[in-house]
Amino acid sequence: MxxxxxxxxxxxxxxxxxxxxxxxxxxxxxxxxxxxxxxxxxxxxxxxxxxxxxxxxxxxxxxxxxxxxxxxxxxxxxxxxxxxxxxxxxxxxxxxxxxxxxxxxxxxxxxxxxxxxxxxxxxxxxxxxxxxxxxxxxxxxxxxxxxxxxxxxxxxxxxxxxxxxxxxxxxDAVGAELGGALKNVIAIGCGAVMGAGLGESARAALMTRGFAEMNRLAAGLGARPETLAGLSGFGDLALTCTSAQSRNYRYGESLGRGEAFDASVTVEGAATARAALGRARALGLEMPVTAAVAALVSGELHVAQAVDMLLARPLKEE
Missing domain, CATH: 3.40.50.720 (NAD(P)-binding Rossmann-like Domain)
Incomplete structure (x- = not known):
């Protein structure tokens, strides 16, 4: 049974x-x-x-x-x-x-x-x-x-x-659970980008840079890089950041549009953004996309401010 x-x-x-x-x-x-x-x-x-x-x-x-x-x-x-x-x-x-x-x-x-x-x-x-x-x-x-x-x-x-x-x-249970957790954070950001009308190119950029952050934190916590490249990481990220069936994505869309979201719907990425940011800071890791999402869900920033914050970061190698 x-x-x-x-x-x-x-x-x-x-x-x-x-x-x-x-x-x-x-x-x-x-x-x-x-x-x-x-x-x-x-x-x-x-x-x-x-x-x-x-x-x-x-x-x-x-x-x-x-x-x-x-x-x-x-x-x-x-x-x-x-x-x-x-x-x-x-x-x-x-x-x-x-x-x-x-x-x-x-x-x-x-x-x-x-x-x-x-x-x-x-x-x-x-x-x-x-x-x-x-x-x-x-x-x-x-x-x-x-x-x-x-x-x-x-x-x-x-x-x-x-x-x-x-x-x-x-x-690699650590890598698998981190992929599933962190992709929800990036999905909120992608939903906000689309809800605000910033376009597909901006969403692709956010997904890519978000995936780099996922790998950065996962490596810091002892996960294997190949795990994040698999179903529990990249696969889940691709699905959640591109489909309105995703609760996290829909929540992000509502943030981007400045609309209220159904409080009865569980949005795991909202809490995860805060928890992940805390773990990253304890390890001395930079996670600007995660920080922007955490600020969005807490109401500290609006989408336009979060975008300005990310675009104003120093230019760097990929």
């Missing part, structure tokens, strides 16, 4: 995909939400129009603790509290983070937070260029499954792959 904790769009989509191979338990935080999904066989709040296969059992309350992997599909800023509250049920099993970001309190990524909170668990991360609806519809998707333990990584790759969900294995 596969256990997925978190009944948002991505957790539900993974449940739908993995139910092709066998029973899946989908844990929802709110019993009212769980009851609605059980009765309607659909997650109308987060993934409307997608039927839940009969192999999916929706629960809430206590987290079951049978042996086997547990997928943690919840917002990054909620992960630490969840791990602390349920560490008894989560102990001594593979825990696969399915969230992207950096924890504001600790500055850690998902696997670092798992290792700190549940030291006897085996941390892993599932990340890469994907939208929940594509996965639920069975559209071809490739992701990175990163785990520092090679045996557990191979097992997870086998268990979590489906005919339409192809997983590539990596041992």
């Amino acid at each position: 596969t256990l997925i904790c978190g009944a948002g769009a991505f957790g539900t989509a993974l449940a739908v995909a993995l139910a092709q191979a066998g029973p899946v338990t989908l844990w929802a935080r709110d019993e009212g939400h769980a009851a609605q999904m059980r009765s309607r066989r659909e997650n109308t709040r987060r993934l409307p129009g997608i039927a839940l296969p009969e192999a999916i059992t929706v629960i809430s309350g206590a987290v079951p603790d049978p042996a086997g992997p547990c997928l943690l599909a919840m917002p990054m800023q909620a992960l630490g509290e969840y791990l602390t509250a349920h560490r008894g049920a989560l102990r001594a099993r593979p825990l696969v983070a399915c969230c992207k970001g950096m924890d504001l309190t600790t500055g850690l990524g998902p696997t670092g937070l798992i290792a700190q909170t549940c030291p006897d668990a085996i941390p892993a991360i599932l990340t890469g260029p994907s939208f929940a609806r594509d996965i639920a519809l069975g559209l071809p998707t490739a992701l990175t499954l990163a785990c520092g333990d090679p045996g557990t990584g191979a097992m997870l790759q086998s268990v979590l792959s489906t005919p339409t969900l192809r997983l590539y294995r990596s041992m």
